[in-house]
Amino acid sequence: MKIVVALKQVIARDSVLRLSADARWVDETDAAYEINEADAYALEAGLQLKEKQGGEVIALCAGPGRVSKAIREALAKGADRAIHIALDQPEQLDSLATARLLVEAVRQEGPDLVLTGLQSDDVGAGQTGVVAAELLGWPHVTLVVGIEPAGGGLRVRRELEGGWFQYVETPLPAVLTIQSGIARLRYATLMGIKRARSKEVRRIDARELLPQNETAAPIVRLREAEKTKQTQILEGPPAEAAAKLVEKLKFEARVL
Amino acid sequence: MKVLAVMEERGGGWHPASLEALAAAQRLAAVTDGRASAAVLGADPGERAADFARYELERVCAIGHPVLDPYTADAFTAALEQAIGDLRPDYVLFPHTYRTRDFGPKLAARLGRPFVSDVTAFRTEDNGVVFTRPVFQGKFVADVRIAGDAPHFVSVQAGAFRADAVAAGSCAVEEIGVEIPAEAVRTRPGEPFREEAGAVDLTAAERIVAAGRGVKDESDLEMIRKLAEALGAEVAASRPVCDAGWLPLSRQVGSSGQTVAPKLYVAVGISGAIQHLVGMKGSRVIVAINKDPGAPIFEVADYGIVGDLYEVVPALIEALKTG
Numbered sequence: 001m002k003i004v005v006a007l008k009q010v011i012a013r014d015s016v017l018r019l020s021a022d023a024r025w026v027d028e029t030d031a032a033y034e035i036n037e038a039d040a041y042a043l044e045a046g047l048q049l050k051e052k053q054g055g056e057v058i059a060l061c062a063g064p065g066r067v068s069k070a071i072r073e074a075l076a077k078g079a080d081r082a083i084h085i086a087l088d089q090p091e092q093l094d095s096l097a098t099a100r101l102l103v104e105a106v107r108q109e110g111p112d113l114v115l116t117g118l119q120s121d122d123v124g125a126g127q128t129g130v131v132a133a134e135l136l137g138w139p140h141v142t143l144v145v146g147i148e149p150a151g152g153g154l155r156v157r158r159e160l161e162g163g164w165f166q167y168v169e170t171p172l173p174a175v176l177t178i179q180s181g182i183a184r185l186r187y188a189t190l191m192g193i194k195r196a197r198s199k200e201v202r203r204i205d206a207r208e209l210l211p212q213n214e215t216a217a218p219i220v221r222l223r224e225a226e227k228t229k230q231t232q233i234l235e236g237p238p239a240e241a242a243a244k245l246v247e248k249l250k251f252e253a254r255v256l
Numbered sequence: 257m258k259v260l261a262v263m264e265e266r267g268g269g270w271h272p273a274s275l276e277a278l279a280a281a282q283r284l285a286a287v288t289d290g291r292a293s294a295a296v297l298g299a300d301p302g303e304r305a306a307d308f309a310r311y312e313l314e315r316v317c318a319i320g321h322p323v324l325d326p327y328t329a330d331a332f333t334a335a336l337e338q339a340i341g342d343l344r345p346d347y348v349l350f351p352h353t354y355r356t357r358d359f360g361p362k363l364a365a366r367l368g369r370p371f372v373s374d375v376t377a378f379r380t381e382d383n384g385v386v387f388t389r390p391v392f393q394g395k396f397v398a399d400v401r402i403a404g405d406a407p408h409f410v411s412v413q414a415g416a417f418r419a420d421a422v423a424a425g426s427c428a429v430e431e432i433g434v435e436i437p438a439e440a441v442r443t444r445p446g447e448p449f450r451e452e453a454g455a456v457d458l459t460a461a462e463r464i465v466a467a468g469r470g471v472k473d474e475s476d477l478e479m480i481r482k483l484a485e486a487l488g489a490e491v492a493a494s495r496p497v498c499d500a501g502w503l504p505l506s507r508q509v510g511s512s513g514q515t516v517a518p519k520l521y522v523a524v525g526i527s528g529a530i531q532h533l534v535g536m537k538g539s540r541v542i543v544a545i546n547k548d549p550g551a552p553i554f555e556v557a558d559y560g561i562v563g564d565l566y567e568v569v570p571a572l573i574e575a576l577k578t579g
Binding site for chain 2: 011094096140141159181184216225229234241242246255
């Protein structure tokens with residue numbers, strides 16, 4: 001099975017974030033990056049499918065030079081090769097424009113399956129996989145937490161709201177958007193890291209891939225979120241703050 | 257502007273977010289000098305559509321076809337593509353549910369339009385509408401403007417608009433016929449099911465202590481259990497803790513787990529991503545313990561302690577014992 005895994009590189013989860021000077025995005029000076037969590041699970045799901053079924057896993061990532069770190073990590077974990085769509089300021093593209101780019105690269109490969117995370121930790125629109133499937137003319141299944149081959153297609157387990165699940169059968173080729181927790185994430189081994197150095201990374205310029213790619217729903221500005229509640233922050237060393245909290249819960253909120 | 261709100265059924269009734277989306281649609285219509293309508297899809301939705309005839313709407317559109325039951329993204333996309341062609345709305349609004357996430361962006365892409373998901377607010381600005389949605393897990397919000405021709409597609413976050421704000425009135429139900437060839441539906445959905453083994457009904461708990469990503473090791477959950485015991489609370493968790501296999505999925509609070517509203521909810525090491533907040537923000541009193549003062553959990557918390565949970569939790573257990 002030929003599998004393309006579309007990965008996004010995002011600012012690392014624990015980063016302290018400040019708005020950029022133009023407030024269109026966050027300040028990325030000194031930012032640390034990581035593979036978007038749900039995409040890391042998509043990669044894991046792809047690698048496990050390949051290990052069971054045979055085939056090939058191709059990592060696909062769009063972004064500036066910094067994303068080569070995410071690509072190396074995917075290769076070190078076991079992806080066979082990678083495609084880097086060179087793109088400055090990926091945050092300026094909406095989901096439709098991003099999906100158009102990814103789809104151009106997917107068409108060049110003609111895989112059986114495209115996997116990607118269900119949403120990104122930065123923009124969090126949760127659309128890229130679904131839109132890509134539509135542009136490719138393929139079926140999709142979202143919120144996938146389990147994949148098994150069935151006949152010529154797949155039988156996947158998908159999550160519904162409120163603790164419900166359902167199985168869905170889909171023919172191939174298809175796009176699946178992967179929910180976090182589908183499998184235990186592996187670490188790259190030393191051997192994997194060594195091998196990654198000799199694996200192929202094909203670089204395509206975004207403008208070459210798609211000379212016209214308009215974003216119709218751009219971010220105009222970022223702002224601090226408005227608080228819905230007046231939070232009482234209990235100050236002091238842990239013992240003091242804890243004692244204040246117990247007092248508040250007993251006598252003010254009356255929930256103890 | 258003409259605003260069409262797409263309603264979602266759930267368990268014989270309506271998904272609670274549906275009426276919220278309808279309230280948002282009425283408001284969007286009001287600020288753009290237009291009218292709102294509702295759309296209901298199903299195998300035979302005429303009777304169900306009548307549920308919306310008592311609201312102030314231009315009409316309720318009952319879009320019926322046997323292939324629409326059970327739900328598939330393929331059938332819903334085909335049906336709404338045709339209905340939108342007939343109705344020509346300027347905006348199409350959805351509740352931001354798992355189902356909308358499954359077909360809304362597909363429908364928009366089919367019409368070559370962007371889809372603005374998870375909107376919490378909107379306002380008019382420079383003769384246009386600016387939509388606000390969370391980014392960076394709720395640490396910031398982004399203002400988004402949609403360019404290009406109508407229709408524009410938007411989903412509305414659960415809890416952002418009030419279901420009881422839907423204006424009453426009366427309107428007619430209009431049946432809209434669509435043609436969907438059976439082969440247009442490529443996926444085969446199975447019956448939804450729930451995993452009952454070891455299920456815990458967190459919704460019945462009066463107090464809940466929930467652990468999040470800030471808890472670094474499975475063995476540290478012992479500390480969380482002790483805190484829960486001292487408070488007479490159930491233990492719950494945000495998604496990463498369940499993903500790691502440290503607690504069963506049945507103890508997960510959030511959009512993919514349970515929605516709870518206890519008297520007291522203590523969030524320990526939970527940053528407060530929107531997927532978690534929708535599952536607990538209705539709690540009467542919320543306490544947040546987190547090392548990051550900018551964590552979105554503090555936006556919904558009544559009481560907060562900014563600090564290392566490994567110091568604060570033992571201190572809190574001690575204070576509860578002596579207090």
